[in-house]
Amino acid sequence: MMRDLAGPEGDGLMKDTINAAAPVIEARNLDLTFDTADGSVHALKDVxxxxxxxxxxxxxxPSGCGKTTFLRCIAALETPTAGTLTVNGMTPDEARKSRAYGYVFQAAGLYPWRTIAGNIKLPLEIMGFDRAEQEKRVERVLELVELKGFGKKFPWQLSGGMQQRASIARALAFDADLLLMDEPFGALDEIVRDRLNEELLKLWARTEKTIGFVTHSIPEAVYLSTKIVVMSPRPGRITDVIDSPLPKERPLDIRDSREFIEIAHRVREGLRAGHGDDV
Amino acid sequence: MRNIVPILTVVAAIVILWYGAAVKLNSAWVYDQATRAGAKVPSFSQVVTETMNQERPVLPTPHQVTAELWKSTVGMAITSKRSLVYHGWVTLSATLLGFAIGTGLGVLLAVGIIHNRAMDMSVMPWAIASQTIPILAIAPMIIVVLNSLGLQGLVPKAIISAYLSFFPVVVGMVKGLRSPDQMQLDLLKTYNASAAAAFWKLRVPSSMPYLFASLKVGIAASLVGAIVGELPTGAVAGLGARLLSGSYYGQTVQIWAALFAAAIVAAGMVILIGVIEKGTLKRMGMVR
Incomplete structure (x- = not known):
């Protein structure tokens, strides 16, 4: 509609403004029901x-609240039964086909028969980048995730945290503006997780990507996010959306600040409220 | 060095058992001979000596079999019709050709099964049914049918050996090509990868350990198939022919020597595949 008002001469300019303002992900009244052997499961309700x-x-x-399911809907790995969902203004499936996002799973899922560099090249090979370009990109993303010099190693030669970093590098390699992460650090110990959280924030600041991040750790969610979506199960729904007032620059000790504790408290309240009706 | 002691212990135990069994089984003939000659019942030590080197023993002793093996391999020109090297090669060439056909067919069927629902539902029952038919029963049919089509010698034997060896390859490769988990397949979906890319980049490499396990079973089955394929042809050449002619003339030593030759050939091929497996998986970074 705005484009119509602008007329032909102002078209290019207006388009840019529209794109900047346009949401990356827009979900309206999303519903998803799984049919299983013992009845249907309402995984998402009116999201x-x-x-x-x-x-x-x-x-x-908590588990079963639909957080992963929602992320998978965005990635077009699941299809909502009702409601509308757009990614970059397209349907999720169109967005998937235009390679709009990189997805990081809970397990690194690196191919054991490929080196770290080979694993990062996997999406690049599939998407048809030429060899020189592949090499260039591998170098660049390895540096981004601080794995420079590890390209020739095989996955089993790396620790769990390093493997997960390599899988993030793999998701970054093809320059998708959206990064979807499904409990990427869930299987790692607290110390490694803290470090990776810090690095992820740096990476986010450097690359200016949009990130969707599924977690079940309150400190992790508060530390990382500009927006925290609190969900609750049976049926999976959103109970609270918190816009974080924390600054973009976040040292690890920000977690001792009053604001941080207040947000964490609000998240905890939201989680408890969501549980109220079925305890 | 640590491994050699248990291995030698087991071998020694087998040899001792074998000698014991040979004495027991071959003694009947010794007593029988003594009765016929009207001599007095021979002593135990006499019986033992008499059972060691009979011409047609019920169970030949280890040293008889070893000597026969030595004589018919090293001690004889390989062009001789009694050379086990000659017969072994005849069987081996049919085995290798059959193994190649069987492996190729097995892999093709497996690829079809994982990509095509109709094949998934229909091929496996037939493959299983094919293996429930005794090979000894169907081998002469195959020979006769192929002969009427003008195929003789190597090819019919190879087809019988392919008939036995495709099965483990199908089973192993279906399992192997399906081994990538849902997460791996989802990952490729996020890249919008084609089925061909998923096949070559994920399914084939994942299936390699399964393929080699199948090949080891398959090569042994191939050898059995080739030997069985040699039986109905009238014992012209091959280890199967040696087995058959040995049993015609009661040459038990010859039979056992041929059996051991077959076992050695099979072991050699399984070891060879093991070496290739180790090299391949190592190159792929799947062995630490």
Missing amino acids: SLTISKGEFVSFIG
Whole structure:
């Protein structure tokens, strides 16, 4: 509609403004029901959410709250049964086909028969980048995740944390503006997790990507996010959306600050409220 | 060095048992001979000596078999019709050709099964049914049918050996090509990868350990198939022919020597595949 008003001469300019303002992810009244052997499971109920460009959004909630399912809907790995969902203004499936996002799973899932560099090249080979370009990109993303010099190693030669970093590098390699992460640090110990959280924030600041991050750790969600989406189960729904007032620059000790504790408290309240009706 | 002691212990135990069994089984003939000659019942030490080197023993002793093996391999020109090297090669060439056909067919069927629902539902029952038919029963049919089509010698034997060896390859490769988990497949979906890319980049490499396990079973089955394929042809050449002619003339030593030759050939091929497996998996970074 705005484009119509602008007329032909102002078209290019207006388009840019529209794109900057347009949400990356727009979900309206999303519903998803799984049919299983023992009845149907209401995984998502009436989920509405807008994520703008450059945001770091965490989804937190107990298992079965639909946080992973929602992320998988965005990635077009699941299809909602009702409601509308757009990614970059397209349907999720179109967005998947235009390679709009990189997805990081809970397990690194590196191919044991490929080196770290070979693993990062996997999406690049599939997407048809030429060899020189592949090498260039591998070098660049290895540096981004601080794995420079590890390209020739095989996955088993790396620790769990390093493997997960390599899998993040793999998701970054093809320059998708959206990074979807499904409990990427869930299997790692606290010390490694703290370090990777810090690095992830740096990486986010450097690359200015939009990140959707599923977690079940309250400190992790509060520390990382600009927006925290609290969800609760049976049926999976959003109970609270918190816009974080924390600054973009976040040293690890920000977790002792009053604001941090207040947000964490609000998240905890939201999680408890969501549980109220079925305890 | 640590491994050699248990191995030698087991070998020694087998040899001792074998000698014991040979004495027991071959003694009947010794007593029988003594009765016929009207001599007095021979002593135990006499019986033992008499059972060691009979011409047609019920169970030849280890040293008889070893000597026969030595004589018919090293001690004889390989062009001789009694050379086990000659017969072994005849069987081996049919085995290798059959193994190649069987492996190729097995892999093709497995690829079809994982990509095509109709094949998934229909091929496996037939493959299993094919293996429930005794090979000894179907081998002569195959020979006769192929002969009427003008195929003789190597090819019919190879086809029988392929008939036995495709099965483990199908089973192993279906399992192997399906071994990538849902997460791996989802990952490729996020890249919008084609089925061909998923096949070559994920499924084939994942299936390699399964393939080699199948090949080891398959090569042994191939050898059995080739030997069985040699039986109905009238014992012209091959280890199967040696087994058959040995049993015609009661040459038990010859039979056992041929059996051991077959076992040695099979072991050699399994070891060879093991070496290739180790090299391949190492190159792929799947062995630490």
